[in-house]
Amino acid sequence: MSAEAYWLLKSEPDVFSYADLERVGTEPWNGVRNYQARNFLRAMQVGDRCLFYHSSTGRVGVAGVGRVVRAAYPDDLQFDPLSPYFDSKSTPEQPRWSMVDVAAVSALPRFVALEELRAVPELAQLRLLQKGNRLSVMPVRPEEFELIVALGGLHPEAL
DNA sequence: GCCAACGTTGGC
DNA sequence: GCCAACGTTGGC
Numbered sequence: 214m215s216a217e218a219y220w221l222l223k224s225e226p227d228v229f230s231y232a233d234l235e236r237v238g239t240e241p242w243n244g245v246r247n248y249q250a251r252n253f254l255r256a257m258q259v260g261d262r263c264l265f266y267h268s269s270t271g272r273v274g275v276a277g278v279g280r281v282v283r284a285a286y287p288d289d290l291q292f293d294p295l296s297p298y299f300d301s302k303s304t305p306e307q308p309r310w311s312m313v314d315v316a317a318v319s320a321l322p323r324f325v326a327l328e329e330l331r332a333v334p335e336l337a338q339l340r341l342l343q344k345g346n347r348l349s350v351m352p353v354r355p356e357e358f359e360l361i362v363a364l365g366g367l368h369p370e371a372l
Numbered sequence: 373g374c375c376a377a378c379g380t381t382g383g384c
Numbered sequence: 385g386c387c388a389a390c391g392t393t394g395g396c
Contacts, residue, residue, distance in 0.1 A: 223382090247391075269382055327383080345389045347381050379392080384385105 219358040220257060221264040221341055222279065222315065223349040231265045231277035235317040242350075243288045243312040244298045250350040254311050255285040262372060263315060264353060264361060266341070274326035275361055278372055283314035318372055321365030335360055 222242065224230070234240055245251055263279040287308035290298035303309040330336050340351045353361075359369040 225382095249391095273383070347390060349381085374396090376395095377393085379390105381390085382388100384387095 218256070218258065218261045219263070219353040219355055220253065220261060220281075221266050221275075221351050221353050223266045223268045225269045226267045226276070227270060230267065231317070231320055234265065234277070234279060234315070235320065239282055239314050239316040241289075241312050242315050243290050245288070245312065245350060246298060246300075246310060247348065250348045251311055253348070253350045253352060254313050256352075257281045257284060257313050259284055262318070262358060264358065268349075272324070272326065274324055274329065275321060275365060276324055277320040278318040278362060278367070279315045280318045281313050282316045285311040285313050288312040319367060321362070321367060323364070323366040325361055325365045329364065330361070333360070333364075 226232075229240070242254065245254060259281055261281040263281065264275050265277040265279050267273055267276050287305070288298070288310040289312075290296040291300040291303040291308060291310045292305065293299055298310075300309055327341075330339060331342060336342065336357060339353070339357050340346060340348075362369045362372065
């Protein structure tokens with residue numbers, strides 16, 4: 214068994230916010246259509262923690278913490294011709310795209326804005342902050358995760 | 373296999 | 385709405 218890993222998931226809060234995740238409890242993380250992001254989804258294991266990041270909004274930053282509760286399985290939207298995420302090259306025998314299930318763990322008592330992340334020297338290597346980054350799913354180092362969660366007013370060991 | 377055109381992401 | 389950065393597509 215490998216050690217628990219940490220991730221960052223981007224979501225547009227107008228579409229699906231951290232409050233929405235708390236409301237539904239668990240959400241299938243479908244619709245990812247980038248191979249690099251898909252490969253990260255496939256690397257996720259049950260129990261991995263995720264920073265829930267709000268993007269494309271007036272207040273961008275980390276809003277909460279989630280947990281992977283089901284490892285990668287075929288994304289159902291790729292088979293739905295009516296979905297914008299339909300992929301004609303996918304078949305149930307050879308699915309191209311995957312999703313995981315993510316559950317809410319805790320909202321951050323203090324929202325941690327992107328601007329704030331940029332100002333922390335210890336987070337200079339954070340993948341989210343690298344130039345040109347556009348991935349909606351990306352890995353986070355354990356020490357980065359702990360630092361960000363602490364900035365948000367939570368004790369990492371309590372998660 | 374190259375590369376221009378186009379589409380998307382996402383901060384500002 | 386603008387624009388930088390990146391991914392994908394398709395002609396050759």
